[in-house]
Amino acid sequence: MIAKLLSATALACLATISSTASAQSGSGQKAPTANPAQPQSQPNPPSSKPEQQPTSKQPTADRSKLIEEAVTAVRETRNAVRAIDQNKPADAISALERATGKLEIVLARTPDLALAPIDDAVITYDVIGTVQDVERIRAAAKAAFDRGRMQEARRLMDGLASETVLSVTNMPLGTYPAALKEAAALLHQGKPQDAKRVLETALNTFVVTRTIMPxxxxxxxxxxxxxxxxxxxxxxxxxxxxxxxxxxxxxxxxxxxxxxxxxxxxxxxxxxxxxxxxxxxxxxxxxxxxxxxxxxxxxxxxxxxxxxxxxxx
Structure with a gap:
C-alpha cells in the first residue's frame, strides 16, 4: 500500500474544491486474480468527487495557518509526555503552555470549529480486471462464506475496490484543550503519571474521517x-x-x-x-x-x- 501524505495546504485545497457533505465530525485490462485491486499514489483526487464540506469557511491561507497551529499543539503535547518520562515536570508544563496557546489561537479565530485537521493521506486502489473477473471473484467469495470459510472469503474480497480514499485525522476541539489544562493542573499538584495518562488519552481520541471517491x-x-x-x-x-x-x-x-x-x-x-x-x-x-x-x-x-x-x- 502506497500512501501519499499531503501538506496542510493541500488538505485545505482538497476541502475547498469538494462540493458537499462528509460532515465535520480516502479500466478493463484483464489480469484476473484473487486480489485485483492495485494501490497507487494519487497526487490529486479524481475530477469527479463525492461531496465533502470544508470544516471551516476560512480562506485557504488562514485555514492552513490554523491547521499548522493545531499540528504544533499536538507536537507540544508529545513533548510534554516525553518530558514527564524524563522526570522534567517543568519542561512538561512549559510544553503544555505552548500547546494551549496554539489552541487558543485556533479557537479565537474559528470558535465554531469542532474538528481541526492535523494530518491526511490519499490512497488510490484500482481493479485490474473486467466485470466478469469481479463477478467471478464475488461468486467464489460467496461460496467460501457459505462454507463457513470467512477468512478465505475476506481475502478474496479484499482487493475488490476501485477508489481514491481521503483520510483526514482531526483533533476534537471540544475536549482536547480541556485535557491539556487538566494535565497541567495535575503536574502542578505533583502527579506526573496522572497527567501523562490524561495526555495519552487525549492523543488517542483523534477522529479519522474518510471520503471515498469511486x-x-x-x-x-x-x-x-x-x-x-x-x-x-x-x-x-x-x-x-x-x-x-x-x-x-x-x-x-x-x-x-x-x-x-x-x-x-x-x-x-x-x-x-x-x-x-x-x-x-x-x-x-x-x-x-x-x-x-x-x-x-x-x-x-x-x-x-x-x-x-x-x-x-
Missing amino acids: LPLARAQSAIEEGRTLMEKSNRTDAESVRLGSLLARARDQLRLGQALGYATEKEMSDLVRAVEDMERRTSGKQQARGMVEPTRPMFDAANKASQPPKSN
Whole structure:
C-alpha cells in the first residue's frame, strides 16, 4: 500500500474544491486474480468527487495557518509526555503552555470549529480486471462464506475496490484543550503519571474521517461530460460519431464495473447505466440529442454519496 501524505495546504485545497457533505465530525485490462485491486499514489483526487464540506469557511491561507497551529499543539503535547518520562515536570508544563496557546489561537479565530485537521493521506486502489473477473471473484467469495470459510472469503474480497480514499485525522476541539489544562493542573499538584495518562488519552481520541471517491463513477461521468458537445452537435463527422460512441461505451462499461464492485445502490447504478444506454440509442446514426447530460449530474451525486462509509454514532 502506497500512501501519499499531503501538506496542510493541500488538505485545505482538497476541502475547498469538494462540493458537499462528509460532515465535520480516502479500466478493463484483464489480469484476473484473487486480489485485483492495485494501490497507487494519487497526487490529486479524481475530477469527479463525492461531496465533502470544508470544516471551516476560512480562506485557504488562514485555514492552513490554523491547521499548522493545531499540528504544533499536538507536537507540544508529545513533548510534554516525553518530558514527564524524563522526570522534567517543568519542561512538561512549559510544553503544555505552548500547546494551549496554539489552541487558543485556533479557537479565537474559528470558535465554531469542532474538528481541526492535523494530518491526511490519499490512497488510490484500482481493479485490474473486467466485470466478469469481479463477478467471478464475488461468486467464489460467496461460496467460501457459505462454507463457513470467512477468512478465505475476506481475502478474496479484499482487493475488490476501485477508489481514491481521503483520510483526514482531526483533533476534537471540544475536549482536547480541556485535557491539556487538566494535565497541567495535575503536574502542578505533583502527579506526573496522572497527567501523562490524561495526555495519552487525549492523543488517542483523534477522529479519522474518510471520503471515498469511486473511480468507476468518476471515469463514467468524465466520459459523459466529454461527449456532451458531440451529442449536441448536428452534422457530426464519421470520426466524431466514432469518438462519441467510444466515450459512451466507456461510461457504460465503467458503470457496470462500479455496479459489480458494489458502489452506490443497485437502483442508482442501474439508473445510470440505463441513462447511458439511452444516450447511445438517441445518438446512433449521427442523431443529435440535447439535454441528456444535465439529468445525470444529480444521479452521480447521489451515487457518490451512497458510496460513503457509514457514519459512526
